[in-house]
Amino acid sequence: DGGITQSPKYLFRKEGQNVTLSCEQNLNHDAMYWYRQDPGQGLRLIYYSQIVNDFQKGDIAEGYSVSREKKESFPLTVTSAQKNPTAFYLCASSSQGESQPQHFGDGTRLSIL
Amino acid sequence: GQNIDQPTEMTATEGAIVQINCTYQTSGFNGLFWYQQHAGEAPTFLSYNVLDGLEEKGRFSSFLSRSKGYSYLLLKELQMKDSASYLCAVMDSNYQLIWGAGTKLIIKP
Numbered sequence: 001d002g003g004i005t006q007s008p009k010y011l012f013r014k015e016g017q018n019v020t021l022s023c024e025q026n027l028n029h030d031a032m033y034w035y036r037q038d039p040g041q042g043l044r045l046i047y048y049s050q051i052v053n054d055f056q057k058g059d060i061a062e063g064y065s066v067s068r069e070k071k072e073s074f075p076l077t078v079t080s081a082q083k084n085p086t087a088f089y090l091c092a093s094s095s096q097g098e099s100q101p102q103h104f105g106d107g108t109r110l111s112i113l
Numbered sequence: 114g115q116n117i118d119q120p121t122e123m124t125a126t127e128g129a130i131v132q133i134n135c136t137y138q139t140s141g142f143n144g145l146f147w148y149q150q151h152a153g154e155a156p157t158f159l160s161y162n163v164l165d166g167l168e169e170k171g172r173f174s175s176f177l178s179r180s181k182g183y184s185y186l187l188l189k190e191l192q193m194k195d196s197a198s199y200l201c202a203v204m205d206s207n208y209q210l211i212w213g214a215g216t217k218l219i220i221k222p
Contacts, residue, residue, distance in 0.1 A: 004155075035212075042117060042200070042212030043156075058209075090155065098143040098208055099163065104155035 002027045006091050006105035012113045013078065013085060021076045021108045023091035029103070030096050032074035036060060037088040037107075046089075049074055050096075078110060086111050115139045117213035119201050124219045125191055133186045133199050133216045141206020147175050147186045148200040150215065156200055159186070188218075196220045 004025045013019045025032065031050050035043040045058030049068040063082025068074055074093075078085045088109050092102040116138045125131040137145070144163040148156035162168055162177035162184060174187040186199055198215040205211055 040121075040214055042214045043202075043210075044212075045209065048209075088153075098204055099161055101146060101158035101161060102210065103158070106155050107153075109153075 004091060004093055004103055004105035006089075006108050008108060009106065011108055011110045013110060014113050016080045018077055018079050019110070021078070021089055021091075021110070023074045023076065023105060024072055025074075025091075025093045025103075025105075026072060027093055027103065028071075029093035030071070031094045032068065033092040033094075033102060034058075034064070034066065034074070034076045035090045035092065037090055043090065046076065115203075115205065115211050117201055117203060117211055119199075119213040119216045121214070122217045122219065124221060125188075127191055127193060127220055127222050129191050130187065130189050131191060131218065133188070133201075133218065135184045135186070135201035135213055137182050137184070137201070137203045137211070137213075139203045139205045139211055142179060143204040143206065143208055145175075145177055145184050146202045146204070146210065147173075147184075148202065150198045150200055151196075152198075159199075191220050193220050193222070 007022045033048045034046040047066040049055035065077045091105045094100045094102045118136045147159040150156040160175040167176045172189045177184045200215045201213040202210045
């Protein structure tokens with residue numbers, strides 16, 4: 001079945017540690033996105049990529065980094081510079097076109113040890 | 114600034130009808146999406162409106178008024194499995210989605 005796979009489902013980070021969240025899609029979508037979801041707030045865009053080897057900062061990119069070396073993969077690294085990383089992280093992908101909905105993975109819940 | 118407003122929480126009875134409202138102020142408009150999100154799970158796409166009027170999909174309908182910056186999601190014949198958060202998102206002039214905080218819908222027997 002086509003879909004988006006995020007791993008791991010749960011992740012714990014120690015102080016000063018970088019962690020990487022995986023996102024893989026087999027929907028043949030060009031665009032991929034990373035969002036952060038906190039209680040009582042809307043989804044906030046961290047980074048997005050419209051094409052391989054290119055990506056753009058979203059509204060809250062500080063303390064995060066991404067790469068897009070393959071169409072199927074868009075990993076997110078939460079660096080030690082991100083001082084409040086505890087959140088639910090969602091990866092999404094979509095076809096090009098404004099009417100195309102974004103399809104989401106099951107999310108990764110990141111906590112601080 | 115850009116803003117999407119939805120009620121935080123609503124309660125309804127199984128078998129009834131509920132309307133979840135969404136008002137928005139964004140820089141440009143290229144469509145409005147509704148998503149359903151069960152707790153701890155991924156949001157799933159429900160509907161897309163770009164023209165004024167009502168779009169019906171089975172038990173779910175979505176309405177848009179661009180002049181009023183207003184949309185609603187109408188859920189009929191409510192079932193217990195409809196208990197979830199409902200997210201409204203507007204695509205702005207840069208083709209980025211601006212998300213509301215979501216409305217938690219509680220269905221009671």
